[in-house]
Amino acid sequence: MAHNDHAHTHSARPYILTFMWLCFCTVLTYTLAHKDLGAWSFAIAMAIAAAKGLSVILFFMHLYDQPGPSRLTLAIAFFFVLLVITLTLTDVHTRFPLSLPPGSFRSGNVVPPIQ
Amino acid sequence: MSSPSPSPTTTPAVPVEPKNYLNCETGVRSWLLTRDHKRIGLMFLACVTAALFLGGLFAMLIRIELLTPDETIMSAQTYNRMFTLHGVVMIFLFMIPAIPSGFGNFVLPMMIGAEDVAFPRLNLASWYIYLAGAAFALWGMVHGGADTGWTFYTPYSTTTFTKVVPILLGAFIIGFSSIATGINFIVTVHTMRGPGLTWNKLPLFVWSIYATSIIQVLATPILGITVLLTAIEHAFGFGIFDPAHGGDPVLFQHMFWFYSHPAVYIMVLPAMAVMSEIVPTFARKNIFGYKAIAYSSVGIALVGFFAWGHHLFTSGQSTFNAGVFGVISMIVGVFTAIKVFNWVGTLYKGRIRFSTPFAYFCGFIYLLVFGGMTGVALATVSLDVHWQDTYFVIAHFHFIMVGATLMAFLAALHYWFPKMFGRTYSEGWGLVAASLIILGFNATFIPQFLLGNAGMPRRYWSYPAEFQALNVASTAGASLLAFGFLTILVYLTIALFYGEKVGRNPWGSRGYEWNSPSPPPKHNFDSPQVFDHPPHDYDSEGHEPEMQTEVHGGTEVHGDDGAKR
Amino acid sequence: MAEHVEAHEHGHEEHHPRLQHHFQDMRTQQHAARLGMWLFLATEILLFGGLFCAYSYYRTLFPEAWKECSKHLNRPFGLLETFDLITSSFTMVLAIHFTRIGNRKLSVLMLLATATMGFGFLGLHGYEYYHEWLEGALPGKYYHFEEVTATGAPMFYAVYFLMTGLHSAHVFIGGVVLLVLTYLTAKGNYDASYDHPLDLGGLYWHLVDLIWIFLFPLLYLV
Structure with a gap:
């Protein structure tokens, strides 16, 4: 029975490693956010978030087994x-550009408030 | 609902009636706290039937109002509320839960040889959530109603003074009921199939309901967040869909139709599910193209998610998107056509028994084909610009979505009625009512196709005098339809208490659910189930059950043609 | 019933007291419960998916507002909240781990720590909301934040408040669930042979963490 095997061989080591990896990624994305990476910054931030999310899903949520x-x-x-x-x-x-919403009148844009 | 007591006239000298799910426990408590999927199915059926009659009442009032070009029985404001309520009640309270939560609950576990669904308590909770959502929505209707149409388009829905918030919250809550049922069915099909029942031996009903459940689970949350945002917008004015604050109403339409277009398949896939059971039973023939029908259900479920933008052709959506969505929408037609061809292929050279459920199948296939073909026409962007928001669209979706669902609902009701209650109804009245319904439906909506093509817009309270003749015709058809429903209500109520008793398998179907007694015992079967034959298998020699006399007008049907085969 | 007979034949296990009558064996029951939970989590992901859609829609329309407003969110606080939730996810898996190796005391401790961090997150976020309230950095018509005048700034705050608000509601629900689970674990309901509710509660909590992992860079680090 897979479930009981689990109990015998259950080790916390993968969890600790995952946790450390998550902390590392968080610091990394925070640091990179303060550097100007131009167009790449969004892609990198999302890639890091995806890596973090994936490790939560696979190891914390046990999707790998x-x-x-x-x-x-x-x-x-x-x-x-x-x-x-x-x-x-x-x-x-x-x-067609004119069918996009023009933005907020509060910020001094041209569109008057609709009554 | 009380259990039908055995009436003295029809009970022969059988000493003790075996306990079934209806009479094993009695009292209101045993129903309200039940975890039996069959009882929950019946409770859903009772509620959706009530919703059907409420929505039908609104529809009749709309049609009466439209008898004359100006005010007939109600003011324009009341009329706006009336068509909104008609849409909300029919879609959220009737069509979405009707077949999956009602009939699906009753027969799906039996079809896979399970004692119950995977999560019986969640199943009961689903019913209560449905009731809670319905209560919210009805409260909103009584206290002012809403006048936005069931689509709740912003910015009107966020600025109207009518009570949209409770109705939106009602839709939000009912969404959870839908999700709960969907999760339950998916898990049930995955984990509770009887021994030997592989995926490719699942009855087609199960396949289609499975596909429906996938849509329910994946699409409903988006509706949830959309109506929640709309309610927040109406109550607090966050501006998320309000152009005055930089919001875009088109985003609302994207998110709304991301759910509501697949929702059409939540309604029509179960209808196809029912028909895939009925066709082989009444053609007395193997289903033609089992795998094609099974996989096309999943195909519809998938492609249905890529088509939502065809509701936005005239809303300011980009022409690029319109083109893409238009083409993808037409692909849905391919999957539907696969099913239609296979059903017709099943009928070919079958020994057709023209009973009431089959009459509804005839109505269904006609409505599906013509509704579907007008749908392909509407998916053509340039044509849609002419038809958008006219009665042509109304008639189209009433044909394909309402018509198909309604026909399947009634077919299922007549087909499984003997299984549910152990009694049968008068076949003659069944056919009369079916003719009334099918005739009435066409008489209601064919004039609306013509009206729409001539340019009459939907949701308008008044119209130019030259449209009156067709509007009167449509109202006359609606009266026929209403009369048909009342007939069904009467003879089925009579059948519930006085109908002739039936055995296990009155239709002589090969469906697994017919292996249990009628009505079934609490845990569905009185003996272990063996799945030794494929579903819808009428070709294997020897042990084919025949249609019984009590459901076929009292005449012998397995006469010469049956012997010759 | 046939299923039960089969279960016995395979000799997997005797009737576990938690086995419901309609399931074949405990393994199937757990598989069903997990699959049901994953489906529920899928609906949660799509619920947030609607908001992510709104986010990308308006970020595309108002990139300037997104840049400027994001700078005015409290980044160190966001970082703190991220660590808070990651750590709580970690203590959650440890709680299940300790239940499975039979250490109930540590398991309860870990669950309490998880719940505390959950409610701590709400406190931190409440503080942020309070500051934004004082500044007038509010959604839609309530917006009167003087420092940012980029087009679409109120829309950023509408999206920000809706996303974090919905997420906080989930944190709150998760926190309550965790407290209930703590109580039940302390009572001794779960052990190595039966921990399904703990398992499912954990999945929900990790999802809450997962959503935040995406919200943090999207809102705070534009």
């Missing part, structure tokens, strides 16, 4: 988040 359906569930969830973001963003990027 879960059966297929659970993995598939999570993969599909992330896929759908990306889907809703991507297809909405292509709309913003390709739209």
Whole structure:
């Protein structure tokens, strides 16, 4: 029985390593945020966040030893988040500019408040 | 709902009636605290039927108002509330839970040989969450209603003075009920299949409900956050969808339709599920293209998520997106057509028994094909610009979404009624009511296709006088439809108490759920289940069950044609 | 029933007192519970996914506002909150670990530490909210923060408050769940052979952490 095997061989070492890795990544992303990396800064920040998230999922949440359906569930969830973001963003990027919202009137923009 | 007591006239000298799920425990408490998936299914059915009649009442009032170009029975403001309530009640309270939570709950565990769903308490909780959401929404309706239409488009929905917040919160809460049912079914199918029941031996009903559950789990949270944001926006004015503060109403539409377009498949996939069971049973023939039907359900579930933008063709969405979404929308038609061809292929050279459920299948396939073809036309951007927000769209989605779901709901009701209650209804009345419903449905919505094409916009209280003839025709059709529903209500209520008793398998179906007694015992089966034959298998010689006389107008049906085969 | 007979034949285990009648064996029951939880977590991810969508939408429209407003969030506080949640996730896995090796006392201690850090997070964030309230860095029509005048600044704060607000609500719920689990663990409900509720509670808590891991760079480190 896999469950009982777990209890015998259960070791806290992977957790400690994961925790240290997470702390390292946090410090790294914080430090990099204060340097001007231009267009790369967003990609790097997201890559680090993804690495952190992945280690939480795999080791803290034990997805590495879960059966297929659970993995598939999570993969599909992330896929759908990306889907809703991507297809909405292509709309913003390709739209006729005047049909985009002009911004906040509070910041001195031209649009008057709608009564 | 009380258990049908054995009436003295129909009980022969059987000493003790075996205990079933209806009479093993009695009293209101035993129903309200039950964890039995069959009882929960029945409670859902009772609620969705009540919702159907409430939504139908609103629909009738709308149609009566539209009899004349100006005020007939209600003011314009009341009319706005009426069509909103019609949409909200029909979609959130009837169509989304009707087949999955009602019939799915009842038959899905039986179809896979399980004693119950994976999480019985969550299942009961789902019903209570549904009731709580319904209570919220109904409270909002009584105290002022909403006049935004069921789509709650911003910025109007965030500025209107009517009670949108409780109705939005009602939709939010009902979403959790939908999610709970979806999670339950997915886990049930994964972990509770009987011994030997592999994925490729699952009944097609299970496949389709499984696909539906995936959509429910993945799409509903986005609706949740969208209506929550809209409610917050209405209550506090955070500006997230308000152009005055930099917000974009089109973002609302993106997020709303990311749920609500797949929601169409939450409604229509279960309808296809029911029909995939009914077709082989009444054609007395193996299902044609089992895998094609099974996988196309999952295909629809997936592609349905890529199509939401076709609701935004005229909303300021970019032309690039419109083109992409238009093309993807048409792919849904391919999967649907795969199913239609396979059903028709099943009928070909079958020994068709024209019973009530089959009559609804005929209505279903006609509505699905014509609703679907107008859908492909609407997915063409240039055509949609002409039809957008006209009655053409109304008629289209009533054909494909409402019509298909309604036909399947009624077909399922008649098909599984003997299993649920151990009694059957009058076949003659069944066919009369089915004709009334199908005829009424067409008479209601065909004029609306014509009205829309002529340019009558949806949600308008008044219209030019030249549209009156078609509007009167539509209202006349709606009355036929209402009359059909009342007929069904009457004869099914009678059948519940006085209907003829039936055995295990009155339709002679090969579906696994028919192996249990009617009505089933508390834990579904009285003997261990063996899954030795594929589902919908009518070709293997020897042990094929035949249709019983009590459900087929009292006439012998396995006569010459059955012997000749 | 057939399933039960089969379970016995395989000799996996005798009837565990926690085994519900409709499951074949404990293993299936745990698999079902975990899969159900993962599906629920998927719905949570998509719930936040809607907000992430709104975030990317408005960040694309108002990149300047995002840069400027992000600078006015309290970055060291964000860092502190991140460490707080990561550590709480760590103590959560340790709590389950100690239950599995049979050390109930340490397990309770770890759960208490996790819950404390959870509520500590809420305290820290409450302090940030208070400051933003004083500055007038508020969403939509309430915005009167003088320092940032970039177009779309109120939208940044709308997104910020909605995302962190929803996340904080999850932290609160998770904290309450943790307190209940602490009580049940102290009562001795869980041991090496049965720890499913602890397992599921842990999954939920890690999800809360996971969301924050993405919120932190997106909001504080633009």
